[in-house]
Amino acid sequence: MDSTAGRMCRWWTCWCLLILRWRLADGQIVYSLSEEAKAGSAVGNLAKDLNIPLPDVERRGLQIVSADNKRYFELNVKTGVLSVRERMDREELCAQRKKCSLALEAIANSPLNIYRFEVNVADVNDNSPTFRTAVTELNVVESAFPGERFPLPSAYDADVGSNSIKSYKLSPNEHFSLDVQSGGEQSVSAELVLQKALDREKQPVIHLVLTAEDGGKPPRSGTLQITVNVEDVNDNIPVFSKSLYKARVQENAPPGTTVIKVHATDSDEGLNGQIIYGFSNHDDDEDISAFAINPETGEITIKGELDYERKSAVEIRVQAKDKGQKPRASHCKVLVEVIDVNDNVPEISVTSLVNKVKEDAQVDTTVGMITVIDNDSGKNGQVNLRLLGSVPFKIQNTYKNYYTLAVNGALDRESTSQYSVTITATDEGSPPLSSSTVITVEVSDVNDNAPLFPEPVINVYVKENGPVGAVISTVSALDPDVGENARITYSLLESSRSAAPVSSLVNIDSESGHIHTLQSFNFEEMKTFEFRVQATDSGLPPLSSNVSVQVFVLDENDNSPGILAPYSEHGSVNTENIPYSAEAGYFVAKIRAVDADSGYNALLSYHISEPKGNKLFRIGSSSGEVRTKRRMSDNDLKSHPLLIVVSDHGEPSLSATVSIDVVVVESTADIQTQFKHVPMKEESFSELNVYLLIAIVSVSVIFLLSLVSSIAVRCCRTDGPFSRYSPPVITTHPDGSWSYSKSTQQYDVCFSSDTLKSDVVVFPAPFPPADAELISINGGDTFTRTQTLPSSDKTLDPA
Numbered sequence: 177m178d179s180t181a182g183r184m185c186r187w188w189t190c191w192c193l194l195i196l197r198w199r200l201a202d203g204q205i206v207y208s209l210s211e212e213a214k215a216g217s218a219v220g221n222l223a224k225d226l227n228i229p230l231p232d233v234e235r236r237g238l239q240i241v242s243a244d245n246k247r248y249f250e251l252n253v254k255t256g257v258l259s260v261r262e263r264m265d266r267e268e269l270c271a272q273r274k275k276c277s278l279a280l281e282a283i284a285n286s287p288l289n290i291y292r293f294e295v296n297v298a299d300v301n302d303n304s305p306t307f308r309t310a311v312t313e314l315n316v317v318e319s320a321f322p323g324e325r326f327p328l329p330s331a332y333d334a335d336v337g338s339n340s341i342k343s344y345k346l347s348p349n350e351h352f353s354l355d356v357q358s359g360g361e362q363s364v365s366a367e368l369v370l371q372k373a374l375d376r377e378k379q380p381v382i383h384l385v386l387t388a389e390d391g392g393k394p395p396r397s398g399t400l401q402i403t404v405n406v407e408d409v410n411d412n413i414p415v416f417s418k419s420l421y422k423a424r425v426q427e428n429a430p431p432g433t434t435v436i437k438v439h440a441t442d443s444d445e446g447l448n449g450q451i452i453y454g455f456s457n458h459d460d461d462e463d464i465s466a467f468a469i470n471p472e473t474g475e476i477t478i479k480g481e482l483d484y485e486r487k488s489a490v491e492i493r494v495q496a497k498d499k500g501q502k503p504r505a506s507h508c509k510v511l512v513e514v515i516d517v518n519d520n521v522p523e524i525s526v527t528s529l530v531n532k533v534k535e536d537a538q539v540d541t542t543v544g545m546i547t548v549i550d551n552d553s554g555k556n557g558q559v560n561l562r563l564l565g566s567v568p569f570k571i572q573n574t575y576k577n578y579y580t581l582a583v584n585g586a587l588d589r590e591s592t593s594q595y596s597v598t599i600t601a602t603d604e605g606s607p608p609l610s611s612s613t614v615i616t617v618e619v620s621d622v623n624d625n626a627p628l629f630p631e632p633v634i635n636v637y638v639k640e641n642g643p644v645g646a647v648i649s650t651v652s653a654l655d656p657d658v659g660e661n662a663r664i665t666y667s668l669l670e671s672s673r674s675a676a677p678v679s680s681l682v683n684i685d686s687e688s689g690h691i692h693t694l695q696s697f698n699f700e701e702m703k704t705f706e707f708r709v710q711a712t713d714s715g716l717p718p719l720s721s722n723v724s725v726q727v728f729v730l731d732e733n734d735n736s737p738g739i740l741a742p743y744s745e746h747g748s749v750n751t752e753n754i755p756y757s758a759e760a761g762y763f764v765a766k767i768r769a770v771d772a773d774s775g776y777n778a779l780l781s782y783h784i785s786e787p788k789g790n791k792l793f794r795i796g797s798s799s800g801e802v803r804t805k806r807r808m809s810d811n812d813l814k815s816h817p818l819l820i821v822v823s824d825h826g827e828p829s830l831s832a833t834v835s836i837d838v839v840v841v842e843s844t845a846d847i848q849t850q851f852k853h854v855p856m857k858e859e860s861f862s863e864l865n866v867y868l869l870i871a872i873v874s875v876s877v878i879f880l881l882s883l884v885s886s887i888a889v890r891c892c893r894t895d896g897p898f899s900r901y902s903p904p905v906i907t908t909h910p911d912g913s914w915s916y917s918k919s920t921q922q923y924d925v926c927f928s929s930d931t932l933k934s935d936v937v938v939f940p941a942p943f944p945p946a947d948a949e950l951i952s953i954n955g956g957d958t959f960t961r962t963q964t965l966p967s968s969d970k971t972l973d974p975a
Contacts, residue, residue: 223256301392319411331388410500440496448500518605623715733826
């Protein structure tokens with residue numbers, strides 16, 4: 177019955193402690209439960225106490241972490257209730273410490289948070305007092321005086337506090353009483369006090385029972401059988417100078433160091449007065465294993481290693497016994513205080529660390545959780561953390577020995593993608609001890625860089641009549657980001673400067689940046705067009721940049737010269753009359769031709785393809801004027817057929833022919849009679865010269881205005897070809913043409929005084945390739961695209 181009642185009371189105590197919990201003044205949650213609580217017993221609703229909604233408990237992966245990695249508790253993510261995972265034994269966890277507290281952490285992700293709480297394990301009276309041995313013998317001389325004391329073995333109880341040993345009881349007898357000593361710095365101990373003189377002859381052996389009781393409810397007890405042997409003679413006992421000795425020694429004191437010296441005296445003489453010192457503690461008591469005592473002098477020295485962290489004070493019982501035939505002994509206590517020495521290096525452990533931190537992370541963003549433990553006490557156990565080197569992170573103390581590693585500056589993955597953060601922990605001992613650990617922090621990419629083209633404008637030269645689908649250029653942009661943030665796609669944008677839609681002219685491969693033609697270009701219809709290419713990365717949100725692409729269509733010699741009226745091409749005969757009296761150099765006819773091409777491809781030259789030996793006529797290779805070489809003679813024929821060939825300067829050269837029959841007449845009167853329209857032709861030609869002059873002046877003014885505007889625009893661009901301006905030089909040529917030149921480029925403008933149309937041939941610097949564009953500007957109102965630059969009179973300078 178008594179055992180059942182004890183168990184019932186013990187369970188009621190367990191449940192009362194289990195439901196008790198409170199919060200400390202600093203806001204930390206503290207739960208209490210008793211040891212021996214069954215697995216599954218609820219400790220408290222952790223989610224409710226942390227103000228975490230139940231749906232977030234499972235979503236954020238709330239989990240329990242302890243410093244020693246032992247899992248005594250588990251969390252129900254469905255209900256938020258913290259429960260016991262396995263039975264706990266307070267004596268195993270905390271030994272003889274009065275307070276048994278487990279520091280725990282609850283860690284939640286997305287975002288990363290850490291919550292700290294403590295669980296106090298309350299002692300349950302589950303251990304009964306026990307003695308080292310079940311039976312002990314005590315030798316007492318019969319001459320002992322009433323009041324003489326005899327120390328008894330102390331009982332041991334693994335419980336603490338009120339459940340530890342509180343009292344001793346002695347079985348009823350007429351000779352001895354029990355004196356229980358407790359309180360202060362001493363543990364509870366019992367001594368037999370002689371109340372009545374002994375008589376060995378009447379009772380040589382006395383049997384007593386010593387009962388040790390703890391303070392539990394109900395109390396538990398243990399017994400010791402005491403056999404008192406009554407001896408004779410030697411009636412004086414050694415007496416110590418103190419009943420309690422105190423000493424202090426450092427935990428790193430070397431073996432042989434003297435701790436203290438005890439002293440006792442005995443009034444007897446001879447062997448009965450000679451004292452031998454020794455420890456009265458049990459032989460297997462670990463507390464005194466590090467000490468030794470000199471049996472002759474009573475000097476206590478160190479023989480093993482002391483550890484303040486294991487035990488800060490040791491209680492030694494010393495016995496002084498004489499050498500009499502029936503030796504008598506007395507006892508005292510020696511309380512040795514172990515002084516802490518800074519002999520433990522701080523231990524750094526990373527309890528939680530994010531895999532990667534984004535490069536746009538804000539200041540104070542938590543990167544990891546750090547715990548530092550130093551088993552020393554006082555200043556020896558006070559630890560300071562710091563970071564080595566210059567890194568954009570900082571250490572923050574959150575609670576006691578818990579710290580966080582947080583962002584403390586701007587991160588840029590493009591400059592530094594990984595940091596090796598060295599953390600050093602140093603205690604405040606003398607000399608200080610320190611330890612270090614290295615944490616690797618990866619920086620993840622953020623789409624903070626737009627694709628970049630190497631230049632703002634790309635010039636592309638493409639020949640006319642090229643095949644459809646040909647790759648005319650490839651654009652490429654660079655993005656310093658990585659992954660999807662650096663994957664670039666290309667697209668076309670319309671330009672306001674292009675007359676035709678860009679989508680009908682070219683296409684671009686979105687992955688490679690290859691620009692393909694969608695049609696074959698004709699220089700005579702389109703000389704240049706412009707569009708923009710946009711490069712866009714695949715980040716969120718996507719970033720983009722543009723580049724302007726200027727396409728210049730290069731002229732090909734694909735048009736033959738065309739003969740202008742009043743003459744027609746080969747296949748019909750054109751007739752011209754000259755007088756027999758014509759002098760050398762007499763004007764016979766002027767051949768005019770045009771070429772739809774431009775530049776050198778439209779630069780024409782005139783030649784006479786005549787029968788061998790005919791030396792009467794010549795033609796200006798650039799003007800097309802047919803004149804006589806000499807006066808007529810009687811031997812000359814009256815009719816001269818001429819075949820004139822007009823050739824351009826393209827590669828290969830194209831040509832056209834015209835046939836003229838020159839008829840020799842007797843006098844100029846015959847010419848006037850037959851060709852009355854000749855004076856009108858000269859008059860008309862005179863008017864055309866006036867028109868031509870006006871057209872030339874107009875074109876010159878327009879050209880100069882355009883040239884000045886172009887110079888002004890380019891001067892505004894620091895990286896343009898006109899960033900350094902030099903005065904222009906205008907040179908006039910004997911045939912009426914003039915050239916405009918600068919230090920960086922030259923423009924040749926050619927006007928022929930003998931043609932109805934002149935071209936302006938412009939070569940921008942740097943000079944394009946041989947098949948690059950040559951821009952032709954018409955100089956007449958009625959004729960278009962006529963090239964009459966004399967190749968023999970004027971050579972274009974590509975500089």
